[in-house]
Amino acid sequence: MQTIHNINELRAAVKQAKINHPGIRIGFVPTMGFLHKGHASLLEAARRQCDLVILSIFVNPLQFGPNEDFDKYPRNEEGDLAVAKAVGTDIVFLPSVDEMYPQPTKTIITVSQITDRLCGASRPGHFDGVGTIVSKLFNIVQPDAAYFGLKDAQQIAVINQMVNDLNMPVEIVPCPILRESDGLAMSSRNVYLLPEEREQALVLSASLKLAEGLIREQNGEVDVMSLIETLSQTIRQAPLAVIDYVEILAYPSLETVSSLKDTEQIIIALAVKFGKTRLIDNVIIRLK
Amino acid sequence: MQTIHNINELRAAVKQAKINHPGIRIGFVPTMGFLHKGHASLLEAARRQCDLVILSIFVNPLQFGPNEDFDKYPRNEEGDLAVAKAVGTDIVFLPSVDEMYPQPTKTIITVSQITDRLCGASRPGHFDGVGTIVSKLFNIVQPDAAYFGLKDAQQIAVINQMVNDLNMPVEIVPCPILRESDGLAMSSRNVYLLPEEREQALVLSASLKLAEGLIREQNGEVDVMSLIETLSQTIRQAPLAVIDYVEILAYPSLETVSSLKDTEQIIIALAVKFGKTRLIDNVIIRLK
Structure with missing residues (x-):
């Protein structure tokens, strides 16, 4: 398992894999880390369906509101790498905030209507942040398929809309919610x-x-x-x-x-x- | 020279070219048609620097304001194909409005600050339309390099900002303004x-x-x-x-x-x- 922090290195690794194995199918699991079994199930689905499995771990400041939990969002790189390795992840991409946003972004992707309700209403700007970072990661990783958990069902709806509207060449694979034995959705x-x-x-x-x-x-x-x-x-x-x-x-x-x-x-x-x-x-x- | 109206056919043609010629460099010239020597110079630059040259002709309703000239924007498909052929274009992509927007788009790409002045101020929403269609076309064509004329210098600045902010895997090549012999910029x-x-x-x-x-x-x-x-x-x-x-x-x-x-x-x-x-x-x- 390769661990990469740099965008250009990630691009180079993907390019090399495509040269070594033409027609390779790349599966991508974008996360904010602190991985639990729900994330592991996304990686497992990618592992079953793809030749190269790439996990990204990036707590994206752009999708947190000013009074939200960006600073204290839980982080556990060592534990995450163990989870990733156990399910056979090929590449873990762990960029810094500076690597992803060397300058404050002037470009924002907005999906309207679908974001008017639910978390879009409770967390203004949240889905602009999600759409923008997912688009950035897709452009860096260039996956064939990307895996998202249905716990964030609105997120999947928003990303599907963005992918269709912008003709992004990636298949969005929604995966079922994983729950603790007593029913609590994993988070x-x-x-x-x-x-x-x-x-x-x-x-x-x-x-x-x-x-x-x-x-x-x-x-x-x-x-x-x-x-x-x-x-x-x-x-x-x-x-x-x-x-x-x-x-x-x-x-x-x-x-x-x-x-x-x-x-x-x-x-x-x-x-x-x-x-x-x-x-x-x-x-x-x-x-x- | 191939003429393609359909997104899936265009994707298939590009994919086939990549299989037939691994490592091929794809040059892309997005236009609204009614091609003049300025456009031809973009195609020529792409021809010099790339292996496969793709021209798109699409008058994009999203970048026209309600009182602007979308309906009467000049069109001349036959003339355009002759220009494209003369400079050695490989593929001309001519999608319909329904092909590019089967549903009204809910997803908009906005570049702030750079769009506050000049045409961005005079034509509200114009650059949202430009950013969104260029992003769609990039996702469909997946070019290595895209060629734009410096007459629309703000457009190039906006697209460069978008490409950098969103990590789009494409090089933007600005090309000089072409002028009539008396100095009028070609348009x-x-x-x-x-x-x-x-x-x-x-x-x-x-x-x-x-x-x-x-x-x-x-x-x-x-x-x-x-x-x-x-x-x-x-x-x-x-x-x-x-x-x-x-x-x-x-x-x-x-x-x-x-x-x-x-x-x-x-x-x-x-x-x-x-x-x-x-x-x-x-x-x-x-x-x-």
């Missing part, structure tokens, strides 16, 4: 949770399961507004939970749905704060 | 000019030449504001000329310069309307 931010918060955070996955069950039982004949109300009430039963949003939207367009009847696929998406830690979770349900 | 829009307008339009190149002469004579010890005033007065001597802007800025940053002494390179840039036709011209002067 690098789970490490922030105090024991009591960690316990109450189960309300996210539990309420999603409840909502999915109600929709399945009633064959989609559920009133959207009252389902959101049921979800919110369930979450509020955890005394430490402070709801950021509870939404049911069409997926991947993230447009409002008034009735589930005419909708092909929906997402039930939650963002809930426990103390200083903001957690997200979701379930995507195909109705037709 | 597809010159065809709009009525005979009297055409005659008076010479004031653009003439005033630039005058300004450059004054700077050279006085070794850059020229007051910027009075030079702009001299230029404007010269242009106003043409009764049909309506000035859009006359500016002297640092190039390529396009930042304001108060004195020429501390500036490495400047651009003197003009936009002037004659009747309904808006013409631009410029000269870039290295001072150090």
